[in-house]
Amino acid sequence: MKILIAPDSFKGSLSAQEVANSIERGILKVCPSAEIFKIPMADGGEGTIDAILEAKKGRKVAIQAKNPLGKEILASYAILEQENTAIIEMATASGLPLLALEERNPLKTSTFGTGQLIQNAWQNLSGASPATIVVCIGGSATNDAGAGMLQALGVQFLDENGKEIQVCGGNLKEIKKIEVSNFHKPAHIEFIVACDVTNPLLGEKGASAVFAPQKGADPEAVQILEENLTYFAGLVENTFPNLKGLQHQQGTGAAGGLGYGLMAFLQAKMQKGVEVVLGITQLEHVIKKFSPQNRDLVITGEGAMDFQTVFGKVPWGVAKLAKQYHLPVIGIAGTLGKEHHILYQHGFDGLFAIVDRPMSLQDAMNQADMLLEHTAERVMRLYMLSYSL
16 A cells, blocks of 8 residues: 655644654554655745755755845755756745834835845756746735845846935835846746735735735835835836736736736746645656555645635645546645535545644644644544445
8 A cells, every 4th residue: 555645834833744754653553564655745835945855855055145124144945956946935035924023014125135045046057958946935025026136136226316226115116217237037047936826916906905914014005015016017017018917917916026026027937836846846756656446545734724725725736636546635634624625525535633632722733743643543544444344
């Protein structure tokens, strides 16, 4: 019997690798001879680099970069030499968790540090063959349409006197000219944005209206940010007529408009985060070896599974792939939330919550390792029983 364990992390409690290890221990109590494949997963958010490096041979590169407010910090990204690919989590340089609550203000923040990571990555990738940079853009503290990132890559934003502006979310309307003579995108590098957000740049579903309040913006600031993004998009699309209408495309509002900057200047392609990770980890190559006739099984999960899981979360992606090969799929979660039953219509044959008695959320998080192991043991006892009936 082959068993694939491909979970996301239980955020705030266990990494994806730790989740997989706990599930493995529970399985081996029941099926000590099972052939187990552990592939930690992620959906393009926090932990994506670590999950990929558990599955693929690569290394982390740490550099000095600016945080959202311009303070020098140590930020890192991953290089997969064999694939000639770099994986960047923008939150490591431009993320909300880098700022204290009182520092969070998208009028003042910038994606400059993300640009520094990108620049360092394209210098480290081999020019002898096609290369890829994957930018995971969850958890941002910014609302600058990626202007800060572009500035780090050589784009100059000039004021009415021809002087360069150090851009941030609050001063985009001061830009009168965009100068790209010092911006040189390597032709051999393809950019992919790992992102599940489909919001456009502007409007009631745009970056400012939907996400800026989560980053510290009050209603007045939201209005200023919206006006600034509107102005900036107009300037970009007037300067480069081939970009007309880009602001309306899905995903351009992700990460405070970073999606817009990546698509406009780096011709980045949007992909669901879990699909990017599935591709890089080559999960399908493992699943192809499985057979339902041999009682082979796929187990996935994350901290909470509910109706939102089908909108590009790891368990959904793993189940969707497994069902292409007619394999049974079990989901294990810290909690099964609202309308989780709809997951039975999306490839899941069984769903299990790890909490086995009344307890607080904190106790459940503290004991997640043991609870996962016990749940996996119960799952396997039931699974094996089904074959003996």
